[in-house]
Amino acid sequence: MAGTLVKICGISTPQTLAAAVQAGASHVGFVHFPKSPRHLSLADAAGLRALVPAQVKAVLLLVNPSPDVLADAVREVHPDVVQFHGSETPDALARFRADTGLEAWRALAVRDAASLADAGTFRGAADRVLLDAPASALPGGNGTRFDWSLLSGWDAPLAWGLAGGLTPANVAEAIRLTGAPLVDTSSGLERSPGIKDVDKIAAFCKATRI
Numbered sequence: 382m383a384g385t386l387v388k389i390c391g392i393s394t395p396q397t398l399a400a401a402v403q404a405g406a407s408h409v410g411f412v413h414f415p416k417s418p419r420h421l422s423l424a425d426a427a428g429l430r431a432l433v434p435a436q437v438k439a440v441l442l443l444v445n446p447s448p449d450v451l452a453d454a455v456r457e458v459h460p461d462v463v464q465f466h467g468s469e470t471p472d473a474l475a476r477f478r479a480d481t482g483l484e485a486w487r488a489l490a491v492r493d494a495a496s497l498a499d500a501g502t503f504r505g506a507a508d509r510v511l512l513d514a515p516a517s518a519l520p521g522g523n524g525t526r527f528d529w530s531l532l533s534g535w536d537a538p539l540a541w542g543l544a545g546g547l548t549p550a551n552v553a554e555a556i557r558l559t560g561a562p563l564v565d566t567s568s569g570l571e572r573s574p575g576i577k578d579v580d581k582i583a584a585f586c587k588a589t590r591i
């Protein structure tokens with residue numbers, strides 16, 4: 382769909398960052414979660430963040446950060462958006478937004494139709510919910526998708542995005558079926574865990590322009 386926003390997550394090098402920007406990504410994501418193959422220290426995330434041009438938003442992904450980690454991350458990396466990918470509460474997100482003025486996104490695991498009802502609890506607290514497959518080895522970034530047909534007729538209570546198992550081969554179908562205003566991908570663009578492939582980044586962004 383024209384105007385679909387595209388987030389490329391798990392960027393770890395200047396080359397793959399440049400590829401995402403060149404391909405027209407609206408958002409690039411940096412992961413600060415030590416168990417992930419995409420984990421970056423805050424210093425490394427800050428170094429890459431400094432290379433993000435103004436027209437692209439920098440997203441920092443955290444999982445249930447302690448108050449200290451969250452404060453350090455915001456101070457060092459200066460993200461435009463923090464993507465909370467754990468079990469953070471609506472209250473915690475609302476506090477974060479009030480304290481920092483930054484955008485707060487919250488990942489939501491979609492298991493069944495009832496899961497979607499949780500999105501409403503983030504209205505007024507988060508700027509966007511990211512609908513993702515349920516956690517397996519990691520809380521996200523597992524390359525698995527949920528049943529997109531669950532979104533048929535869903536009346537989104539706030540801005541949202543689709544994540545989980547998106548690849549250059551399936552993203553156009555995902556957009557057609559769900560009408561997602563933003564698509565978010567990570568492991569589907571890798572050539573090995575944690576290493577993005579510049580050709581897959583380009584192919585993914587191209588495939589979103591349907």
Ligand SMILES: O=C(O)c1ccccc1N[C@@H]1O[C@H](COP(=O)(O)O)[C@@H](O)[C@H]1O
Pocket residue numbers: 390391410412414417418419420442444466511513519520521522523524525544545546547565566567568569
């Ligand atoms: O990418 C990770 O390593 C990661 C770790 C912990 C939480 C979330 C993570 N990634 C996010 O998960 C979704 C789906 O990723 P994928 O496309 O299925 O690999 C996406 O929002 C990633 O940013």
